[in-house]
Amino acid sequence: MQRAALRLATLATARWPGRSRLFLVGEGAGWSIDHDVAELAVTARRLGIRLADRRLLNASRGQAAFYGSQFTLLGDSWRPAPHALATAYFHGRPGTPGMPEFDACYEALRAHHPELDRIQVTHSEMHELVLSSGIDPAKVFRIPIGVDLDCFEPQTPESRAAARAALGLPTDAFVVGSFQKDGVGFGDGLEPKAIKGPDVLLAALARAHEQAPELHVLLSGPARGFVRRGLDELGIPYVHRTVERHEELASLYAALDVYVVPSRQEGGPKGVLEAMASGVPVASTRVGPAPELIVDRVNGRLVDVDDGEALAAALLEAAADRGIAGAGLETASANSRVAQLPLWRTFLDGFVEHG
Numbered sequence: 001m002q003r004a005a006l007r008l009a010t011l012a013t014a015r016w017p018g019r020s021r022l023f024l025v026g027e028g029a030g031w032s033i034d035h036d037v038a039e040l041a042v043t044a045r046r047l048g049i050r051l052a053d054r055r056l057l058n059a060s061r062g063q064a065a066f067y068g069s070q071f072t073l074l075g076d077s078w079r080p081a082p083h084a085l086a087t088a089y090f091h092g093r094p095g096t097p098g099m100p101e102f103d104a105c106y107e108a109l110r111a112h113h114p115e116l117d118r119i120q121v122t123h124s125e126m127h128e129l130v131l132s133s134g135i136d137p138a139k140v141f142r143i144p145i146g147v148d149l150d151c152f153e154p155q156t157p158e159s160r161a162a163a164r165a166a167l168g169l170p171t172d173a174f175v176v177g178s179f180q181k182d183g184v185g186f187g188d189g190l191e192p193k194a195i196k197g198p199d200v201l202l203a204a205l206a207r208a209h210e211q212a213p214e215l216h217v218l219l220s221g222p223a224r225g226f227v228r229r230g231l232d233e234l235g236i237p238y239v240h241r242t243v244e245r246h247e248e249l250a251s252l253y254a255a256l257d258v259y260v261v262p263s264r265q266e267g268g269p270k271g272v273l274e275a276m277a278s279g280v281p282v283a284s285t286r287v288g289p290a291p292e293l294i295v296d297r298v299n300g301r302l303v304d305v306d307d308g309e310a311l312a313a314a315l316l317e318a319a320a321d322r323g324i325a326g327a328g329l330e331t332a333s334a335n336s337r338v339a340q341l342p343l344w345r346t347f348l349d350g351f352v353e354h355g
Contacts, residue, residue, distance in 0.1 A: 013052075013060035019084060021052035022352045023065040025072060031181060031222065032270065033068040035246040036088070039148065040066065043337060043344050049354040057083075064352035066118075074108035075101055084351060086118035089130050090145075090267020091195075091288065098194060109133045118351050122267050123289035141347045144289050146337040147273035151247045154279035154329060155254045163255035167218065167239050174212045176205065176315060177256040177280070179220040179249055179271055180263075182227060189223025197262035197285065202230040203308025204262060208316055209236050220252055253278035258319040263287045264305050273335055276300070276328030281318035283311060293335065299327035 024041055026034035044051055052063060060082070067073035067087040074087070089109075092102040106129070109116075113135035121127045122144045130140050155163075161171060169175055182196035183189020192198045209215045217231060217238035224240060231238045243249055253259070259275035259282050266288030273293065275282045282300040284290040285307075294300035301314035301324070318324050333339070348354055 009056055009059035013056055013063075016052075016060065016063065017353075018062040019064050019351070020050060020353050021060070021063045022049050022348075023052050023054060023057050023063060023083065025054060025057065025065060025067045027069055027072055029186065031186075032268075033072075033088075035270075036145065037066075037068040039146070039337060040068075040344075043341065044348070044354075046341060047345055047348065047354045049348065049352055064117075070105050070109070070119075071101060074105045074112070078108055078112050081115070084117045085115065086120070086347075086351060087116065088120040088122075088267075089126055090122055091126065091265045093125075093129065093265055096195065096265065106133065109135070113139075118347060120347065123292055125288070126267070141343070143340060143343045143347060144293070144335055145268040145270055145273070146335055146340045147270070147277045147332050148247075149277055149333065149336045149338070152250050152253065152274050152277035152332075154277070155256075159254045163251055166251070167241065167255055169216055169218065169239060169255055170214075172214065173216040174214045174319070175216050175218055175255055175257050176208070177218045177220075177252065177259045177271075177275070178227070178262075179252065179259075180269060181221045181223050183223030183225055186222050188225035189227075190225040190229065192226040193223075195263060195265040197264050197306075198227050198230075200262040200264075200285070200306060200308045200311065201227060201260065202234065204260065204311035204315065205231070205236055206234050207309055207312035209234065211312075211316060218252060218255055220249060249274065250278065253280055256280045258283060258315045260311065260315050261285060261287065261290060262308075262311060266290070272300075273332050276325075277332035277336075279325050279329060281321065281324045282328065283315035283318045285311065293331055295327075297321075297324070299324060299331050 024037045026037040063083045065083040070087045070089045094103045094106045096102050110133045119140050182198040184191040219240040259280050261284035285305045296302040301318045303310035303314050
């Protein structure tokens with residue numbers, strides 16, 4: 001913002017009563033965190049909260065700012081902020097090999113937690129980690145990543161057939177879905193992002209392909225080069241589709257027999273509840289909120305982290321048990337964005353004015 005415009009913006013925002021506006025700060029990468037922030041904007045409006053334009057963040061004082069990721073707030077050298085501060089802390093276990101930013105954020109949290117008003121965590125591991133920083137427990141709120149049931153609806157035989165036709169997938173294929181970013185950066189993604197488990201995914205798919213030769217893989221998300229190259233080497237057919245808007249993933253879930261989560265660390269992933277809401281069985285490692293959402297062999301399948309062989313068996317079993325899909329629908333309903341409104345009202349109460 002140029003100097004004259006900044007001066008005018010500062011004069012205009014000076015009239016705002018304290019904590020009467022909420023700034024929502026994403027990563028600007030157009031990926032998962034930015035989608036979370038957009039969803040929170042919808043929730044905030046439902047609660048009667050006035051949102052402020054992100055561009056006015058540095059031209060205003062005394063408002064409330066929520067950062068969609070701790071890496072955005074705590075990842076750089078700490079600077080005193082002119083607003084009440086809150087952040088999501090989805091994942092980032094200190095000591096993770098190759099991820100020094102996890103250590104840096106945790107150390108910044110330990111040093112500066114008195115300056116934070118609220119932290120959102122999505123599961124028990126991160127809840128315990130954040131508390132270990134010494135922060136006041138009253139500042140930490142556990143709110144899982146929710147799902148928009150208006151967007152993700154149960155598949156039907158007709159919607160599945162139409163989705164497969166649109167994607168060029170055989171009608172009788174066994175289709176496994178993986179919608180994530182598991183390569184480093186936003187380029188080709190040939191360097192794997194280890195915490196997302198792309199190597200585990202390939203090991204599981206290789207084993208599953210031995211038992212289900214009709215297996216096809218449906219990929220979405222950026223930086224999937226490592227997985228695509230691995231599937232080519234394994235001779236497993238796949239389709240990779242990117243989407244302009246997150247909501248467009250609904251048409252991809254419609255094509256699936258099962259959705260798989262191979263990660264080693266997670267804050268979500270969104271795919272667990274989105275697949276459940278789409279009537280698609282889920283097979284996941286015991287990661288992030290998955291063990292708190294999935295009851296093994298009831299509404300999904302859970303296996304240990306790094307166990308590709310068990311994950312292969314789990315995805316085959318989950319796809320064959322339609323009762324799992326039905327139970328998953330109930331779990332998705334209980335964790336919808338609408339169902340979470342009371343949790344967010346509690347989180348935002350006292351942080352920013354709302355109706």
